[in-house]
Amino acid sequence: MTTATAIIDISTLVTNDPSLGEGPLGLLQNAAVVIDGDRIVWVGESSKAPATDNQVDAGGRALLPGFVDSHSHLVFAGDRTAEFNARMSGRPYSAGGIRTTVAATRAASDQDLEENVARYVREARRQGTTTLEIKSGYGLTSQDEARSLEVASAFTDEVTYLGAHVVPPEFADDPAAYVDLVTGPMLDLCAPHARWIDVFCEQGAFDGDQARTILTAGAQRGLTPRVHANQLTQGPGVQLAVELGAASADHCTHLSDADVDALAQGDTVATLLPGAEFSTRSRYPDARRLLDAGVTVALSPDCNPGSSFTSSMSFCVALAVREMGMTPDEAVWAATAGGARALRRTDVGRVAPGARADLTLLDAPSPVHLAYRPGVPLAAAVWHGGTLV
Ligand SMILES: [Zn+2]
Numbered sequence: 318m319t320t321a322t323a324i325i326d327i328s329t330l331v332t333n334d335p336s337l338g339e340g341p342l343g344l345l346q347n348a349a350v351v352i353d354g355d356r357i358v359w360v361g362e363s364s365k366a367p368a369t370d371n372q373v374d375a376g377g378r379a380l381l382p383g384f385v386d387s388h389s390h391l392v393f394a395g396d397r398t399a400e401f402n403a404r405m406s407g408r409p410y411s412a413g414g415i416r417t418t419v420a421a422t423r424a425a426s427d428q429d430l431e432e433n434v435a436r437y438v439r440e441a442r443r444q445g446t447t448t449l450e451i452k453s454g455y456g457l458t459s460q461d462e463a464r465s466l467e468v469a470s471a472f473t474d475e476v477t478y479l480g481a482h483v484v485p486p487e488f489a490d491d492p493a494a495y496v497d498l499v500t501g502p503m504l505d506l507c508a509p510h511a512r513w514i515d516v517f518c519e520q521g522a523f524d525g526d527q528a529r530t531i532l533t534a535g536a537q538r539g540l541t542p543r544v545h546a547n548q549l550t551q552g553p554g555v556q557l558a559v560e561l562g563a564a565s566a567d568h569c570t571h572l573s574d575a576d577v578d579a580l581a582q583g584d585t586v587a588t589l590l591p592g593a594e595f596s597t598r599s600r601y602p603d604a605r606r607l608l609d610a611g612v613t614v615a616l617s618p619d620c621n622p623g624s625s626f627t628s629s630m631s632f633c634v635a636l637a638v639r640e641m642g643m644t645p646d647e648a649v650w651a652a653t654a655g656g657a658r659a660l661r662r663t664d665v666g667r668v669a670p671g672a673r674a675d676l677t678l679l680d681a682p683s684p685v686h687l688a689y690r691p692g693v694p695l696a697a698a699v700w701h702g703g704t705l706v
Pocket residue numbers: 388390545619621
């Protein structure tokens with residue numbers, strides 16, 4: 318194993334593979350991981366690690382899969398500090414604030430957009446996020462949406478067409494014409510650059526019928542649906558997501574019993590985004606209710622300049638434990654393996670031979686510290702595809 322690197326003396330290793338260790342997290346104590354190129358090639362007891370040219374001593378700290386962030390809106394320009402400040406001074410959040418970012422994004426140069434995405438991707442990586450989905454949704458013209466997707470594609474394979482984020486101001490009097498654009502000429506330009514299609518299904522954005530039309534049109538072009546569902550009200554988004562076989566229903570804050578049942582019976586992951594509730598001073602989703610019903614749960618920061626301007630997965634883990642009824646183990650799973658499920662990926666979100674060498678070493682002996690030490694930057698080292706970030 319001449320080109321390989323062994324990471325030895327790991328106090329607690331989260332494999333997310335129950336066949337490799339204890340419980341749902343597949344925990345191994347006193348462990349080692351060997352990586353070669355961009356892959357993990359060996360996992361086991363530190364004392365039995367094979368000889369390699371390179372060795373990293375974890376020094377009794379915890380190692381886990383890199384965080385898998387399945388929901389971000391990083392292609393944007395401008396700033397909404399004033400809106401946040403006003404909201405924290407008593408004004409409620411509505412979907413309309415997105416239009417402020419749309420105007421700034423349309424006016425930005427390609428280079429400005431690329432530099433902005435690069436900055437937030439770097440910021441997320443430093444904090445241990447190694448897989449990142451990125452959406453469009455602040456262009457809302459055919460050219461600006463396609464441009465946003467091209468910019469995102471330079472940073473990730475997980476690119477999502479969100480032309481249906483809100484109805485832009487120039488279509489305010491004729492939303493049906495905007496749905497025609499999103500499912501017609503805009504889709505033609507955007508489909509080659511995306512893997513997923515998303516809709517903000519919400520009062521003030523798109524209703525259930527419009528969302529169905531948009532997601533179905535995308536699916537016919539090979540894009541798999543994901544849905545912004547039930548964030549602000551108990552709408553039709555979650556059940557539509559399950560019915561259309563969406564990979565994920567995101568937010569899931571306001572759910573009926575029928576919504577929970579649908580998620581439990583379908584393949585759609587419930588992706589919870591507690592940064593949005595934090596930053597809009599709103600009620601958190603009830604993760605405990607979903608988990609007890611057998612729903613697969615993922616966590617994501619929902620990084621965007623309006624309703625949740627954080628890229629920190631560890632912050633979301635802490636919120637999920639403190640505010641949403643998750644155990645620390647459940648929250649760590651949701652931030653890694655859960656995100657991988659939401660992106661239908663089997664090569665990330667776990668530490669096992671054959672998986673991508675995406676790893677986060679914590680400056681802590683246990684992954685529980687992600688919730689136990691909120692707000693503390695615990696990512697001591699991050700490997701992305703075998704390369705130290
Ligand atoms: Zn979002």
